Each structure stands twice: as structure tokens, then as C-alpha cells.
Amino acid sequence: MADRRVFFLTFAVLTAAAVFLLWGNAWQSSYVLKLRAVKLGGLICVGLSVGIATVLFQTLSNNRVLTPSIMGFDALFLLMKTVVVFVSVGLSLPPVSAAAGFLADTAVMIAATLVVFVLVLRRTRQDIQLLILVGVIIGLLFRTLAGFLQRLLDPSEFAMVQADMFAQFGGIDAQALLIASLLLTLLFVWLWRSHRVLDVMALGRDPARALGLPFDQLQLQLLAAIAVLVSVSTALVGPLAFLGLLVTALTHSLMQSHHHALLLPGAGLIACLVLIAGQTLFERVLHLESSLAVVIEFCGGLLFLILLAKGKIK
Template sequence: MPDKRLIALGAAVLAASVVFLFWGGAWRSAYVLELRGIKLGGLICVGTAVGIATVLFQTLSNNRILTPSIMGFDALFILMKTLVVFASAGVAVRTMPTELVFLTDTLFMIGATLVIFLLVLRRARQDIQLLILVGVIFGLLFRTLAGFMQRLLDPSEFAMVQANMFAQFSGIDRQALFIAICLMILVVFWLASKHLVLDVMALGRGPASTLGVSYDRLQVHMLIAIATLVAVSTALVGPLAFLGLLVTALTHSLMQSHRHALQLPGAALMGCLVLILGQTLFERILKLDSTLAVIIEFCGGLLFLALLAKGKVK
């Protein structure tokens, strides 16, 4: 029987989705309803992907204040966008179909991440802490290179890059959203049969290996899943560095359990709820469209400092 807390979260997401779709009599216009439906799909896709990816990464690192962004995913995305604009003088951004841009961004981020970090894992004898340190260094390198090239761009080209620095939930392409959902569903189906193994893996390399878990192989599979989910969400709307931390902290407080059968769906639903409620608040009540990402980063940053001060890292 499903956990009552998951049922309550699912009901809250459903209610928030209905309010988001039909606020202000949107059912009278099929065009408005279609636009809101695509945006709602993007919010659900990003919330689910970021929530699950962060839970997996915290299991992998055995640390509750780390998120995949520390590995340099967001910095890699900004560098990639800057390189494209710098190399083509913005022509590629203006002429390429949106779904092709999304697919190229996703595949490039997944490929680059796996090449860099799987090579590091092999040389470091599967030391995940060293991998995180390398991720931090690469993130700084990516940001430095992106910042240098951005200074060489003219104002119109820099505006193209700047549009990708913060997550934007407006103008999500339908085909890109469909591809993102398909990739996310593949990862979710793989995880559905692995939640018990992930519970054992959270005990650490030694105990998990003693209990029969192929730790190194599962670690690689988890990195592939994390890279895919983060690449999908970032390529779809842009970087959201602290959303995962905010979502997982709320999920841990609600679930009070380390079981992945609760944590993974709980984080997915909580991510959807946070984004849908936040977007509804800013669009329908405060009339401040496209500011949700800034508020999430601000709240997530404060939460990071609070968790760090309290020492809640396990």
C-alpha cells in the first residue's frame, strides 16, 4: 500500500496543477490552455529530474548538503552555450531548431560528463570523494573559461548567453519536452527496480560490498543516471543549482526515512510541488514572470548555509 505521505504529496501536486492550468478561466481558451499545459509539463519534468538526481547524488556521496551542481554541470552548460555563441557569432543559436538544440545540449553534457568523471574514477580507484573534488575544480575551470569568452562577445551576443544563465520556464519547446520526458522515464524505470539496492549502497562501500552489492558497477550506473537527469533538466530550462538541495531537505523533513522507496518518489513530487506553486505565485499573483529561478537560488543558498551551520550532512 502506498505511503500516506506520498499520497498526500501526489494529491497536493494534482491540486496545484489544476490551479495552475485553470486559474483565471483558462478553460475558455484552448490556446492559453495549451501553453499552460506545455509549461506545466516542463515544471513537472524538471522538478522530477532534479529531485531524483539530487537524492541519487547524496546517496553516492553520503552527504546531505551536496548536489550535482557541485560537479560542474551548470558551469559546463554555460560554457557550452558561450562556446556556441562565440564560435558562430550567435548564428547557430538563431537558426538551429529548438528540439535539435535541446538534443545536442543533452547529449553533449551527458557525453562530456561521463568521459571526464569515469576516467577520473578509474584512475582514482573508485574514490567518490576525489571525484567530487575534481568536479569542483572542473566547475571553476568551466566558469573561468566561460567568463573570459563572455568578455570578448559584443552586447547582442552576450545577451544570448545571458538568457541561458538562469532557468526560464517560458517558451519550452513541445518536441524538446517530449524528448526530455522520454529520457527521464527511462531512468525512472531503471530506478524502480533498484531502490532496495540503493538502500544497501547508502551504508557505504564496505558494508554494501559485504552484503553482495556490486558497488563499483552500481556507482557508474548511478553517475550515468545523474548525468542524464541533470542534462535533461538543464538543457530544457537552464541551470537551477539549489533546487535539488531545497527539495531533498523538505523531503527528508517530511519522510523521516532513508528508504529510497520513499525518498525518490517523495523528492520527485516535492520538486514538482515547489516549482508549480512557485510559478503559480509569481505568474498569477505577483505578476513577476521568470523570477522564480532567482528566488529558488536565494532560498536554496540560505538553506545550504543553515544545514552547514547545523552540521546536517549525513
């Protein structure tokens, strides 16, 4: 479904990407261009992943103030990083490559979340609301365990963990980015071919089943897709809890549609635009005086409170 708003967003993202790459006569240095290209690729991958994953999660939950982070992805990632520092320092383990670390983080997060999804849904007769509640409890458990282990670390060891508490776009590994890009491309193709099915699923479980849709099976497939999207983006740069909420609110305001043929690319493109333009501002204008992740979390959290206050939960 072609739409001029999607073309406008695509043009805006391409313009922002060109500015990010070429600012300050960077085209004269192949080394600078390579570094910026890797960072730009990371920003695009994370933006597409977070934006699309949030739209899918809100479709399943039928709630516009929820994001996949409520399921405890960020808490699990932080617990993993804390355990790695805690164990590696104590046992003097050799460091692993960035690509290997990315694959390990992604695999563990995907496996853990899929186990929780399958076990909970089978016992609750596909109740997505109860699954969300279980995710909140598990996330709280992970945060508590991570906080306990962090108190046992030395200040220098804790500083290593602290660096992973917010998303960092400056240390993206090129090999890890390539793996993430290939995985996400395959997933995006499958999701795009299923956008009409998502429109029906947004009606709810009973109406979708009445229309002949195997809702329970598709729900598990979408949860697996969400797990992959969030795990890849989190393992690549770190947690971004409220970016999805900020992006989907802007997407619904711009698109004014329930069709996923517009919502999916719209959310992905808006997320890319926010990240690329924001990173350009902080690097080129503010000279890294602050952190883009901190500002996004603040704005997203503020928007969350505003939506709750206005009662816009659906």
C-alpha cells in the same frame, strides 16, 4: 511501498497543476491551455529530474549538503551556450531548431560528464570524494573559460548568454519536452526497480560489498543516471543549482526515512510542487515582477549555509 505522505504529495501536485492550468478561466481557450500544458510538463520534468538526481547523488556521496551541480553541470552548460553565441555570431551560422538544440546540449553534457566519471573513477579506485573534488575544479575551469569568452562579446551578444544564466520556463519547446519525457520515463522505471539496491548502497562501499553488492559497477550506473537527469533538466530550462538541496532537505524532514521507496518519489513530488506553486504565484499573483529561479537559488543558498552552520552534513 505505499505511504500516505506520498499520496498526500501526489494530491497536492495534482491540485497545484489544476490551479496552474485553469486559473483565470483558461479552460475557455484551447490556445492558452496548450501553452500552459507545455509549461506544466516542463515544470514536472525538471522537478522530478532535479529532486531524484539530488537524492541519488547524496546517497553516493553520503552527504546531504551536496548536489550534482557541484560537479560542474551548470558551468558546462553556460560554457556551451557562450561558445555557441561566440561561434555562431562570428561565422554567421544559421539557427537550429529548439529540439535539435536540446538534443545537442543533452548529448554533449552527458558525454562530457561520463568521460570524466569513467576516467577519474578508474584512476582513483572508485573514490567518489576525489571525483567530487575533480568536479569542483573542472566546474571552476569551465566558469573561468565562460567568463573570459563573455568579456569578448558585444553587449547584445552577452545579453543572449545572460538569458541562459537562470532557468527559464516560458520558452520550453513541445518537441524537446516530449523527448525529455520519454527519456526520463525509462530512467525512472529502472530507478524504481532498483530502490532496494539503493538502500544497501547508502550503507557505504565496504558494507555493500560485504553484502554481495557489486558496488563499483552500480556506482558508475548511478552516476550515469545522474548525468542524464541533470543534463536533461538543464538543457530543457537552464541551471537550477540549489533547487535539489532545498527539496531534499524538505524530503528528509517530511519522510523521516532512509528508504528510497519514499525518498525518490517524495523528492520528485516536492520539487514539482515547489516549481508549480512558485510559478503560479509569480505569474498569476506577482505578474512576473520577479523570477522564480532567482528566489529558489537564494533560498537554496541560504539553506546551504544554515545546514553548514548546524553541522548537518550527513
